[in-house]
Amino acid sequence: MSERDSFLHLARPLGPAPIGAQPSTAPLSVVIQPQAIFSILDHSLRRPQDQDRVIGTLLGSRSEDGTEIEIRNCYAVPHTETAEQVEVDMDYQKQMLALHLRANPREVLVGWYATSSELNTFSALIQNFYGQQGDGTWPHPAVHLTVSTVPGQEIEARTYISAPIGVTAERAADSCLFIPVPYEIKYGEAEKSGLELISSAKDREDRTQGIITDIESLERAVQHVLDMLERVSNYVNNVLDEEASPSSALGQFLMNALSLAPKVDPADIERDFNAHIQDVLVVSYLANTIRTQIDLSNRLATAALTLGTGDALTGTGEGGGREGGERQKGGERRGGKGRQQRTVEA
Amino acid sequence: MADLLKESPLRAIQVEALVVMKIIKHSSQAFPTTATGSLVGMDVNGTLQVTNSFPFPTVDIPTTDGHQDSASNLAAAAPRAKANAAYQNEMIKFLREVNVDANNVGWYTSTSMGNFVNANTIENQFFYQKEMNERTVALVHDVSRSSQGSLSLRAFRLSPSFMVAYKEGKFTTENLQKSGLRYQDILVELPLTIHNSHLLTSLLHQLPSDAPKEELPFPPNLVALQQDPNTPQPPLYPNFDSLDLSIDPFLEKTCDLLLESIENHHTELNNHQYYQRSLGREQAKITAWQQKRKAENAARAAAKQPPLPEDEWQRLFKLPQEPSRLEVLLNSRQVEQYARQVDGFTASVSTKMFAVKSNLLPGE
Numbered sequence: 001m002s003e004r005d006s007f008l009h010l011a012r013p014l015g016p017a018p019i020g021a022q023p024s025t026a027p028l029s030v031v032i033q034p035q036a037i038f039s040i041l042d043h044s045l046r047r048p049q050d051q052d053r054v055i056g057t058l059l060g061s062r063s064e065d066g067t068e069i070e071i072r073n074c075y076a077v078p079h080t081e082t083a084e085q086v087e088v089d090m091d092y093q094k095q096m097l098a099l100h101l102r103a104n105p106r107e108v109l110v111g112w113y114a115t116s117s118e119l120n121t122f123s124a125l126i127q128n129f130y131g132q133q134g135d136g137t138w139p140h141p142a143v144h145l146t147v148s149t150v151p152g153q154e155i156e157a158r159t160y161i162s163a164p165i166g167v168t169a170e171r172a173a174d175s176c177l178f179i180p181v182p183y184e185i186k187y188g189e190a191e192k193s194g195l196e197l198i199s200s201a202k203d204r205e206d207r208t209q210g211i212i213t214d215i216e217s218l219e220r221a222v223q224h225v226l227d228m229l230e231r232v233s234n235y236v237n238n239v240l241d242e243e244a245s246p247s248s249a250l251g252q253f254l255m256n257a258l259s260l261a262p263k264v265d266p267a268d269i270e271r272d273f274n275a276h277i278q279d280v281l282v283v284s285y286l287a288n289t290i291r292t293q294i295d296l297s298n299r300l301a302t303a304a305l306t307l308g309t310g311d312a313l314t315g316t317g318e319g320g321g322r323e324g325g326e327r328q329k330g331g332e333r334r335g336g337k338g339r340q341q342r343t344v345e346a
Numbered sequence: 347m348a349d350l351l352k353e354s355p356l357r358a359i360q361v362e363a364l365v366v367m368k369i370i371k372h373s374s375q376a377f378p379t380t381a382t383g384s385l386v387g388m389d390v391n392g393t394l395q396v397t398n399s400f401p402f403p404t405v406d407i408p409t410t411d412g413h414q415d416s417a418s419n420l421a422a423a424a425p426r427a428k429a430n431a432a433y434q435n436e437m438i439k440f441l442r443e444v445n446v447d448a449n450n451v452g453w454y455t456s457t458s459m460g461n462f463v464n465a466n467t468i469e470n471q472f473f474y475q476k477e478m479n480e481r482t483v484a485l486v487h488d489v490s491r492s493s494q495g496s497l498s499l500r501a502f503r504l505s506p507s508f509m510v511a512y513k514e515g516k517f518t519t520e521n522l523q524k525s526g527l528r529y530q531d532i533l534v535e536l537p538l539t540i541h542n543s544h545l546l547t548s549l550l551h552q553l554p555s556d557a558p559k560e561e562l563p564f565p566p567n568l569v570a571l572q573q574d575p576n577t578p579q580p581p582l583y584p585n586f587d588s589l590d591l592s593i594d595p596f597l598e599k600t601c602d603l604l605l606e607s608i609e610n611h612h613t614e615l616n617n618h619q620y621y622q623r624s625l626g627r628e629q630a631k632i633t634a635w636q637q638k639r640k641a642e643n644a645a646r647a648a649a650k651q652p653p654l655p656e657d658e659w660q661r662l663f664k665l666p667q668e669p670s671r672l673e674v675l676l677n678s679r680q681v682e683q684y685a686r687q688v689d690g691f692t693a694s695v696s697t698k699m700f701a702v703k704s705n706l707l708p709g710e
Contacts, residue, residue: 104401
């Protein structure tokens with residue numbers, strides 16, 4: 001990926017632009033959310049067999065001065081490309097945009113994507129379409145994101161903005177200068193758990209992964225930490241045995257890490273630990289008691305009637321209901337007490 | 347062919363990574379309002395493959411505190427709203443043009459701390475299983491629990507016995523006895539797996555994950571070490587967030603919700619008791635009336651007069667309606683859900699506590 005590429009914008013390219021309609025080509029940075037990339041990859045897999053690349057529209061948000069663009073969403077747009085001409089379904093693009101905006105009113109049109117890194121005349125044509133006045137992103141530049149999906153090669157993403165350039169007035173529509181801009185793939189806190197699960201399937205043959213429980217993920221994290229500790233202690237032992245070369249920087253770093261361990265009185269730890277674990281276990285016990293009580297209450301409410309004949313219907317039914325109610329109150333009282341206790345001691 | 351398909355029940359749900367990300371994005375954006383959307387995909391030999399999704403449009407209501415509830419309710423009811431059915435059809439029509447599996451296979455909703463077993467969820471899923479297609483599923487994404495560690499995404503369907511009962515709309519004690527429906531039988535959870543495409547797997551392998559294996563040169567000083575580009579980013583997997591020690595807020599929140607459910611349950615029980623009492627009173631009145639009528643008839647028979655009809659009480663007295671037990675059933679299911687959740691929290695929190703203890707008190 002091109003994260004480590006550096007970008008330098010020297011000057012605005014000059015182009016024969018219509019007066020007063022010079023779109024801004026100020027440098028900008030692009031943030032891509034993983035779900036947009038996922039969506040593009042999915043679209044690339046679903047392309048018609050005879051088509052090398054597919055295109056789609058990018059949606060997202062733009063900072064007020066227009067220098068930061070976040071690509072949050074995208075959708076596919078059908079198009080056909082032959083050696084002589086390119087056809088984009090404008091109507092589809094417009095209607096789909098309207099549909100998307102109804103669900104996500106805060107997102108705006110920011111540009112388009114293609115699933116090959118090639119830039120050609122058609123790219124320029126489409127770029128000018130997305131950047132135009134009216135339906136396009138004007139006065140902000142349209143962002144063009146290319147994601148290469150060539151089998152056997154790394155997936156490579158690039159982002160561009162464009163400036164108008166033209167040799168002659170007739171060819172202004174299908175020529176433009178693509179300027180590469182830096183981009184980052186960023187994910188939020190909320191997406192982390194999802195990405196974790198998705199990436200845990202990356203080394204598996206069948207590319208699937210079941211939902212893991214909290215305790216399993218805890219186990220894996222602990223295992224991973226243990227492995228890392230093992231690695232560090234191996235290194236330290238080797239240094240002590242004079243088998244590996246020492247490094248004062250690493251030593252300092254490890255000392256800093258070790259000094260983070262809090263100094264607490266063992267008796268305090270013992271007391272706090274016991275108090276806390278008791279609270280937690282009490283809560284768990286009460287929750288399970290409540291569950292049993294609810295179950296019992298439900299059973300009593302419906303099962304009591306089978307004890308007698310039709311005449312006993314009212315009597316037992318009522319008894320069952322009341323009994324359930326009383327038990328319920330008991331559970332509630334105890335639940336409340338447990339909570340109080342916990343908040344006091346916590 | 348169609349018969350063959352119908353015979354094999356849905357066994358598992360396979361969700362594409364794209365859908366997982368889309369649901370997470372939509373849910374966390376809308377949080378704490380409920381977010382709902384539609385799922386598309388296809389059914390392959392009893393495994394429902396969910397390959398794409400799109401959110402339902404939200405109704406624009408200023409999200410002040412007073413309106414939040416109504417906005418949330420609107421969003422929760424969205425899957426069965428008429429306008430959304432049209433939106434859904436239109437969207438699916440467009441998606442078909444770009445080769446997406448354009449079959450509606452269900453809907454998704456977001457929730458907080460497992461608080462999703464309510465009338466809205468049931469009604470939505472009932473609507474889907476009845477109106478759209480029997481083989482549809484509800485995906486429930488728990489935003490709060492996912493933020494705390496591992497992803498919580500679950501797939502549910504309504505059980506056939508509950509479908510029958512809900513169609514009749516009668517949840518009286520008598521009906522429940524006859525059908526033997528228990529609260530555990532309302533929702534059926536299906537196993538869910540995440541599936542990645544080949545391209546995605548390739549992309550994931552490019553992302554930084556593990557520490558470099560080869561020998562690296564030693565850093566000259568501490569600052570260089572901290573800025574070393576070779577220092578690996580925290581990997582996506584395993585997630586070290588799950589090592590976080592502060593679990594009490596979650597436990598507390600669940601307890602609050604649990605208490606709330608118990609209160610609901612209590613109210614429902616009171617309603618039932620009230621019903622039972624008024625039923626008893628009415629029946630006592632009827633019996634009194636019948637005895638009086640019998641006595642009258644005996645007197646009339648003695649006086650050689652024609653007897654008065656004895657079934658007139660059906661007109662004179664009206665038995666109270668039994669309140670629906672549906673609320674109780676749902677509530678019970680919700681309590682069960684909370685209790686299991688507490689169990690899960692307890693398991694991990696006690697593990698962590700023992701780990702901390704043995705770390706701080708080595709040699710014990």
